[in-house]
Amino acid sequence: MPPPPSLLDTFRVLASFDPPRVSLRGAPWEEYVDWAIAQGLAPLAAYNLQYRLGGATAPEWVGDRLLAIHQGSINDNVMKLVNFKQMVDDLQGRKLVLFGGAAFADTLYPHVGFRPVTELQLLMKRLDVDGFAGFLSNHEFKPEDASGTGATRAISDGRTLICLYSDVLGPKRKEQAAGILERATPTRIYGPSVFRAALEDALLLAVLDQARQGYEVPWLTFLDVRELVTGAKAMGGPYSRPLDVPALLARAEEWQLERALYTSLAIVARLFPEAAADATAAFPPLRRATRELLDRTVVGPVSTPGRTTALKGLERVRRLLTGQ
Template identity: 85%
Template structure:
């Protein structure tokens, strides 16, 4: 039996893909979908260098490799430019999270994880000052609607989202804890940090919930690597999750339902990650789990689905505790 779309996704989303043929895979469906989901660079590398001769049509390789090269160039441009801007910044604590914080800590090559924007958490009083600092480097205000960010700026190539009350105005103390626990990123100078592992997991689940799970599947690879301890790397996230700490923070942030939903999706998509994901499930009522499985986890875990979840705004409210 030829591999299904889900089978093809699992093989090509692995950092250690199993050897074997993908002959007969649904390439026409997979390629366009994978490009839209941010999966193409990792897939291209696996097909070119890990699974050579696996029966891939030449046109498929050409399209995917073009995306791989573009991702490598775009990521390097964005991250090097950001480093040049913030390298000499002194006396601040800005926490880089999301894709830009994951590209070099979860992925064996920075090209594997396309960085669409940079996300930074900071104290409320630092938002205007840092936006002004970025204005000196040709960054201008952008519309931040729907991002959860306090402000957004762009230089026409890179969007930077500035967050303060990332957990909402009622949980500023919990957001301050993210800053307190953040780990330094020496390559970006003395003012840039990254969220610790448990905070990174919860911020990823929060992003999923805020977007009603209309997120690129690349984000589920991020979460897979976070919950399994980034075994392909040797960096800040290469350790086991502290599950009691994670669950305590999820309860404080009122993100238990979002955490369950994101972990349940990872468990369905990646059987090898299921033990780590299920071990971190928060203690929800059975009826709540069944509702989330039926209305969110099942539909979102179906590759190639183009339709939005029914009652999207209700889903957002349910998962973010609003």
Template identity: 65%
Template sequence: MAPSLPDLFQTLTSFEPQRGSLRGAPWEGFVDWAIAQGLGPLAAYNLEYRLGGGDAPEWARDRLLSVYQGTVNDNVMKLVHFKRMVGVLEGRKLVLLGGAAFADALYPHGGFRPLLEIQILLRRLDVEGFSGFLAQQEFKPAEDEQDSGAARVLSDGRTLIHLFADVLGAERREALKGVFERAHPHRIYGPSLFRPDLEDAVLLVCLEQARQGFQMPWLSYVDLRELVTGASWMGGVYSRPLNGEVLRARAREWRLERALYTSLSILSRLYPQTAPAVEGALPPLRRATRELLNRLVVEPASVVGRASALRGTDRLRRLLTGQ
């Protein structure tokens, strides 16, 4: 039997893909979708170097491989430039999120994880000052990128930088202080750059997914998979077992229990091997709430290749983020 679309997704986004033929798989439905979801580089590497081509059609291999090569170059360009800019900063505490925090800590090769933008969490009082610093480096407001939930979005024409503050809402600023206190130094970028602790990183990914109504690139689920399973391929800051008790307590404090449940439930459907780790981390929601979330969000958001948006996105955001 030819592999299905979910089979392709699981195989080509694994760090240890099972060898076998992918002949007859629905490549027309996978390739462009995977590239749009940020999964192209990892899929290309697996297909070419782990599966020996996997009996895939030449056009699919060529298309994915070109994305992989372009991503490697793009990531290097963006991160080297960013390092040169921020390496001189002292006496600050800026917390990197997303690809800049995860690429070298979760992925065996930095080229597997496209750097779609650089996300930084900072204190509200630091937004103006850091924006001014970036302005000196020729970064200007990116007016067409203001729906991201960021306090500021800046670009120099090559790299987007999203600045986030008060991501838990003004009423939970005390809880957010803990993220800064627990953050780990990211020394490659200088003394002022940090990345969140493991449990905080999981919750911040879940928060971003919920705020985007689960319309974000599916690369986010690969990030979440590696965080939840303790980055077993690596030996860094995220390579430890997830503390479910701590995670649930912080989710309750941040009012993100529904978002955490939803993201983890989708994850376990997409990657069944994560089920044991997910089960130990799920928050204790009422049965009626679980059934509602499963029906409205988890089931439709778990469809590989889905192109349509979930219904009632704005209402879902409020439901899942406690607002």
């Protein structure tokens, strides 16, 4: 008789867009449910468990808790994204680049409710930050503390946090940030002024966000990276194509994100065996000693589900991975 599935086994099955028809009898549900909710994984897990796996022999309380989160995620995402659309739909003459979770919910995930959106992230020219913040003040948005986000300005209406970025790569890389704006493509759904970051830029911005937080991030963000690396095969949208690996690596070097890119891709390769080939094919050319250091200090610990201890030397990790 095979051993019961581990926490990692359970995660892999319930985080798949095409989960294998397996029994999860004996899975560590008490540990998994609370952890999955905290990691932003509950909406997708609930759908897979209820509609793709027929319950997978999980206790009834597991499905009930996860489904409640699933429905709440749908309602919250729809409210945030519809309200944003209503505000910006008629905005003319601007270039606002949507990236992060709000850009991924409808381009990487088969259902918008699978990817909880905690905040909206928008990149724009520095001269547009104050004007757009003023525009949103007409919709009851007020200033919020932006420290720790890397954003130039953060605003909220009490329900939706919107982070406005100009020098998203830091003050020394303004030309590279301008390139993100130039390569961005129209979203259409949000009107003529809202664009999405190109695939390679979207991946590097996701990696940058993980690195800035010292990889103390929800595991949901590794699903984002998985889908960006593998070309969003479940969808037919702007990110559903193979990565341009030479362009990705060239930009990673320009942005000084090679170590962070390696770290994020190495974590994805460990967590998702089906994505390992695509992830490793995009590894930047780091020295062996650097890879081994990152594997030991970041990749290994972060790839352990249910980890309750923080990474050692978190501030040093941030500086190492973001070239600061």
